[in-house]
């Protein structure tokens with residue numbers, strides 16, 4: 001037997017595994033690196049987060065990604081170069097983290113690499129009705145991560161979900177279900193990244209197939225883009241200071257909400273391809289708010305993110321009350337303007353951070369991919385797909401050997 005395959009079989013049959021989960025999201029702020037010890041698999045999975053670090057993307061890295069990110073037309077040569085370059089960058093980031101943590105690569109069982117999403121094209125969003133399919137593209141090839149680190153790597157998790165009929169996202173429900181279900185309460189887990197999404201979790205032991213996750217619309221992406229455009233040098237509205245100093249403009253808000261995404265059936269996904277500066281500029285033109293103060297525009301955009309979440313929650317729980325226990329994660333959970341808007345639009349919700357459940361909100365998405373890799377090698381298919389998620393249960397991730 002191939003020695004790498006034998007090692008993978010050995011790893012798969014151990015009681016626990018040390019897996020590095022990687023995630024770099026739509027905010028392009030950096031690469032999240034989560035070293036997880038995962039014991040068991042399936043509903044018995046136990047997580048110990050040994051280390052977590054966000055390795056910030058240098059400005060030129062961000063600029064390189066932005067050259068193709070969410071753009072309909074790009075240079076194919078540039079794209080071809082970016083794919084291995086990002087794989088090598090991510091491998092180097094892992095080695096840097098391991099050096100800081102004083103852990104040898106040989107002590108790690110697997111890397112679970114999400115890659116960098118550069119384009120997300122669910123059927124309802126792409127401009128090619130002649131292609132009757134969903135599609136999504138992540139760069140940072142797993143072979144380069146495996147060879148660069150010497151660690152067996154699973155990558156490109158979203159393609160199997162698409163192949164099975166999904167939109168390739170959100171995958172959060174699979175990890176949330178295994179790590180964060182509770183016998184005591186049903187829960188909403190609200191992730192406020194560039195794009196916002198939530199997972200509904202029934203009580204642990206209840207009907208797993210009712211768990212699902214869905215995107216709800218913009219989280220921080222429009223807020224960040226607007227701040228960057230008006231305050232060069234600022235990456236985001238720190239602690240929501242600018243938005244909190246502004247007032248919601250109802251005309252702009254109504255125009256922004258006048259998009260079919262907000263009434264599309266659940267579950268649904270989206271990205272900065274749709275929620276882009278062009279979408280905002282068009283709404284500003286239609287509502288004659290091009291010259292609105294920056295503070296008022298940001299207050300309106302925070303409101304838009306909150307209304308997107310509230311509308312999706314209302315649609316999901318049209319027939320019965322929504323869970324009141326809501327656990328927030330992602331960078332937007334640090335934005336008081338966004339959290340205040342959410343509380344206004346979900347008045348019965350009791351908000352807490354997923355940190356209160358023992359899972360760091362900043363690390364949660366990187367942990368998700370470690371969990372998916374753990375299931376792919378040691379588990380069965382994750383059971384929750386078949387219900388409201390409308391995707392048959394499938395294992396996700398492709399294997400790259402380091403040699």
Ligand SMILES: Nc1ncnc2c1ncn2[C@@H]1O[C@H](COP(=O)(O)OP(=O)(O)OP(=O)(O)O)[C@@H](O)[C@H]1O
Pocket residue numbers: 024025026027028029191192193194195196219220223224235236237238239240329330331332334335336365
């Ligand atoms: N203190 C803060 N005040 C306001 N906003 C903050 C703060 N900290 C983080 N953020 C917001 O969170 C963003 C980063 O969020 P996060 O890392 O969750 O996004 P992401 O993982 O890239 O997105 P996605 O989940 O869509 O892939 C920042 O760009 C900023 O908008």
Ligand SMILES: CC(=O)N[C@H]1[C@@H]2OC[C@@H](O2)[C@@H](O)[C@@H]1O[C@H](C)C(=O)O
Pocket residue numbers: 025026117120136168169170171172173193194195196197215269270271365368
């Ligand atoms: C295509 C893609 O990368 N989508 C991301 C993005 O970031 C947030 C939201 O949009 C979510 O759908 C997804 O990531 C998380 C990790 C998910 O799949 O659950």
